[in-house]
Amino acid sequence: MGPHKDDKYDWILVGGGLCGAALAYELIQYGDSVLLIDPNPTSPGATRYSYGGIAYWAGTSELTQTLCHEAIARHPQLSDELEFDTQFQQRSLLLTVEAGQDPAAIATRYESFMIQPEVLSRTEALEREPLLNPEAIAGALCLPHGHVSPLALVTGYRRAFERLGGITKIGQVTDILQDGRSAENRRACGVQVTEDRISERILGDRVILCAGAWTRRLLKQQNLSIPLYFTHAELIETPPAPFEMQTLVMPAVQQRFALEAEAGSPTQAQDWESDQTGQTILAPILDAGLVQFADGHCCLGQISRAQTSLTFQTNATESSQHIREAVGRVLPCSKPLTGQWISTCVAFSQDGLPLVGEVPNMENLLLFSGFSSPFVYVLPVAQRFAKAMYKKQNDALVTQLSPQRFLPKRKTD
Ligand SMILES: Cc1cc2nc3c(=O)[nH]c(=O)nc-3n(C[C@H](O)[C@H](O)[C@H](O)COP(=O)(O)OP(=O)(O)OC[C@H]3O[C@@H](n4cnc5c(N)ncnc54)[C@H](O)[C@@H]3O)c2cc1C
Missing domain, CATH: 3.30.9.10 (D-Amino Acid Oxidase, subunit A, domain 2)
Known part of the structure; x- marks a missing residue:
């Protein structure tokens, strides 16, 4: 689905690796207009060279254990859902002792x-x-x-996203556009994208950074400090x-x-x-x-x-x-x-958990990044996050992943 009449997307996702592709697919389920931007979506970043291991045994807390259960229940069905073979297999992981x-x-x-x-x-x-x-x-x-095959999983997500009306754009986001009125009131309203030396402004209600390791650079450019x-x-x-x-x-x-x-x-x-x-x-x-x-x-x-x-x-x-x-x-x-x-x-x-949710100090800018074991956690988190956004209801698990957790604690009297 293209932008609204006012030429604005509901969601702009920056980065089409596993994080961006999975989240784009989950958001488009709700019929919103979603744009996914990546300079190289068919061979994305770290995802392209990942082992693709799903460490569903590794949950250590109520939060991560719930997500592990949800992930391993969904992975075997995902090929049918996406109409694309993710090459999911149950394998034995052998951890060698020297x-x-x-x-x-x-x-x-x-x-x-x-x-x-x-x-x-x-x-x-x-x-x-x-x-x-x-x-x-x-x-x-x-x-x-x-x-799974990382490339098959991400291709499956992207194709299903496009089938449901999502749009993938080839390009590099060079800046986050703002329409806030002051330094204290910053608000994202789109992105500047460059492809083949042609630069354009694309407007969106919300911008989500899913650019893996490159997310840090985009945040720094905006003087936003997140661990x-x-x-x-x-x-x-x-x-x-x-x-x-x-x-x-x-x-x-x-x-x-x-x-x-x-x-x-x-x-x-x-x-x-x-x-x-x-x-x-x-x-x-x-x-x-x-x-x-x-x-x-x-x-x-x-x-x-x-x-x-x-x-x-x-x-x-x-x-x-x-x-x-x-x-x-x-x-x-x-x-x-x-x-x-x-x-x-x-x-x-900083704490091994991903950063999912609103960036402090810039309205309408969100993060979906920093997953250390994304092949297990991205599936359930993307699904829960999209549902929470659409229904405008907090999801108690996703809230625990908010970047706000790193804000300095206020002193209580
Ligand atoms: C060797 C190796 C083995 C691994 N094994 C496992 C494993 O077994 N299990 C597991 O869970 N994890 C594993 N990982 C980690 C996992 O692969 C990564 O954490 C994951 O792929 C990251 O996905 P991502 O979408 O966050 O980032 P990426 O896949 O890096 O995607 C980020 C995308 O953002 C795009 N981008 C960057 N800057 C911009 C910009 N300015 N504008 C637009 N787009 C931009 C890039 O082009 C890229 O496509 C492994 C990683 C490696 C390298």
Whole structure:
């Protein structure tokens, strides 16, 4: 559905990765006019290179556990709903425990999750995944996991959105338009979009930033300070492999989430202000894993870097070598694979929960970003958020994700 008679959309969504595409689809269900803008919607940002794992076992609170239940109930039905195969599968996630470590002791780190891993000896781990190198592991933890093709999921969402009358525009949002009357009364009323050097103003009642790691830059441009950060993620994408993995393999001691927690802590907030020049917040980490997709291609990864510049460039040869060595140790079958080294950026928030809702200090500007495990949480949150917006009723779960939670607490007498 195009804009209203007054040339205004009800909703303008900036960014067509998983977050933008899922939310656009949920909003258009209510018949509003919705515009989704991305310079490259067929190959979006971090989503394009994601593993596509659905960690529905990882809920730790009432909020996240409810969302996990809702996500795993909906994923298997989504292909029918979208009329597009998302390639959803139930898979086993095998979390390898390094030789010399105790799998049972490592399993205690998973005690807070709603589903507990099965602790496997080395022999049992090899029965589940015969391609593992027995000398590299002491055993493994095994969890039920969901898996989709990230590109198929996002394509399915976008096509269903367009079928229902939504409009996708190719372009880069360069500015957020405002019609507020003063610095204290700022109000978003649209966006400035550039494509092929042609710039245009597009008006909308509400603007939602779903631009993943690039959301931070759009907020900063408006002098809006929100604890939304990003890591640079590096991986190798291979053509279809001549072997078939039985499981998705990752390390039991994953460092990515610890890196995000530390890099996003309030003590690092000042360092993130130096986005222009670029600053390394913490040493990079490598979580050695291999994920094979339904068409046989694999992703080997991943290095995560907390670096404040979006345009930071690292040494691709060194990075590629590190990934290959680490993955090759656990899964020697990966050594002969050819592949392309990729670097992308992934958003995260200060407390591990996404930022969903109104941006403080600018009316009609909203966020839908910062999901650390979006393949599990985006489905239910997008659905609940769209319903709450349409019915103009608060959703108690979505309210807990509001960016307002980071506002300084008022002193009470
Ligand atoms: C190697 C790897 C493995 C991962 N594995 C998993 C996993 O197993 N499970 C999981 O849940 N998550 C995983 N993630 C994380 C997950 O993939 C990302 O968090 C998610 O894809 C982010 O989606 P998004 O829509 O927020 O951002 P993106 O996919 O990055 O999309 C943002 C979009 O915004 C657009 N954009 C940016 N600036 C502008 C602008 N100014 N105007 C218009 N458009 C703009 C970009 O072009 C881009 O298409 C993984 C990530 C990586 C890199």
